[in-house]
Amino acid sequence: MKIVSFHRDTPFTEILSDLKTKVLTKTERLPWRCYDDLSCLCVKEKIFEQHEELFRRYKAMVEENITVNVHAEGQDEIPWGVRYVGAQRLWRKGRGAGVKVAVIDTGISRDHFDLKDQIKGGIQLVRGKQNGHGTHVAGIIVAEMNQRGIVGVSPEAHLYDVRAFDHEGKSSLSTILQALQWSIANKMDVINMSFGMPQYSEAMARAVGRAHQQGIVLVASAGNGGGEAEYPARYDGVLGVSAIDQTGKLASFSARGKGVNMKAPGVDILSTWPGNQFKKLNGTSMAAPHVAGLKALEIGRKRKKA
Template sequence: MKIISFRRETPFHEILRDLQGKIRAHKERKPWRCYEDMSCMCVSQQVYRLLHKHFERYQPTVEENLTVSVHAEEEIPWGVRYVGAQKRWKKGMGAGVKIGVIDTGISGEHYELKNRLKGGVDFVGGKRNGHGTHVAGIIVAEMNQRGIVGVSPESYIYDIRAFDEEGRSSLATILQAIHWSIDNQMDIINMSFGMPQYSEALARVIKKANDRGIVMVASAGNNGGEVEYPARYDQVIGVSAIDQNGKLASFSSRGRGANRKAPGVDILSTWPGNQFRKLNGTSMAAPHVTGLMALQMARRLPASKAEATV
């Protein structure tokens, strides 16, 4: 499309009458839009190529049909700013990293997540709740000039659904979910869940994933006391929650197994139905660390893997 502005001293109706005669001669339909009071018209590229010498007779100003964007700005949630993600984006945004999110399921229709979600598995069926969608947004909400942005907005997530609508699962299902992550070569697994007791079977599958080079990040727990499992295993990065002042949240588990602290109070992220919601919990803290690990890992990926994944 070309946008043509004619000299105002030339009667616009005369220009139109002349052009209509030329168009009839070429058996073309009228392919323009006129703004007579401004002596302007928009014409197709085809017609401009056909009649450009005729247009030049009038010495008009000819412009391209430029792309115009609204001055929208996506929000960078305080947690993303707090962990320093913006500074790290100068060296990459996590492209090529595969992140398995073992949770209640992810809303793949959300405009912040649909291009980042690349696969997954459902071990439980039935209705979902928004917990997994919220976790996913903290990690990878896309940089698209609206909504919010996640810590690692160019990484890919995999929806490994192991929890029902009530947020409950079983040890056997968790073992399946981690095995799926190993078999499908995840780079990182986010586990925003926990249980108070040690499990030998879970310890063994965690070790197997660690031996395969998978980074595992888990929420410490919301009991205000001891860190839960799987965060407490040595091979897992356990994450406690802090507030905007950097203080440990009163609900956050702490102590042995809490290797890292990250934002977990008033965290804004994605919610089903193309919505956003604020939640509290170490479940929100863990994905901040997962995103940071993805940014770090992406720098070490060979270019061939990043391109193949994309």
């Protein structure tokens, strides 16, 4: 399409009459769109090329039919992991609205623009400087649909920041027990546990068992040592998650075997990072929140049907 603008001092009706006589044929009845009050024509490319000399005889200004964009902020990027687990298809039946998801981790950046409206509460069991692990996990689950940044698996779920780990990613068994107790008392629907330990703990087994009895969905990363899964992934009532890459292949670092119930994306995972930033990380820590987000979507769908 060409945009042809004639000089305003030239009688447009006369130009149009002349063009109709010389251009219109039985096979080409609508070669242009006419704007009388602007002295302009939008002419089909083929017609303009055939009669270019005629159009230019009127000393017209000829322009390309360029693309014009709205001044929108953009669109949320949907990371490959969110696409892989089929979240976009599931959003047609709900986006996890109001489902309470606790992230027991290193703390969440509460001022991140993709998370701040989703964070509804939590508890700080550890003080001091944070690292970005918890923020990254949180974004995979609930990063908001706001036409900025990324979008998480369940972007309308309610996020609860249960900080139990210090800036080095370390915690204690007693602090984890407190975190689980708080999550149970505050009636969480889903608990994400992207952490692990090699040895069995009777106390933690009882804590996750109680949470499971209360109907809470517990999701845990299997571990990054490449061998057998760690605890709490191996406890009964916990969904242990290993990591896969974009081809669906189990990542070389991922734990496997007993205790692994599911596999989810855990390689080159883009998510939220402190300072309103985004970062790619690898790990079963990234795989578990994909499953936590899917469970939030499932719970949301069931509630809508009830």
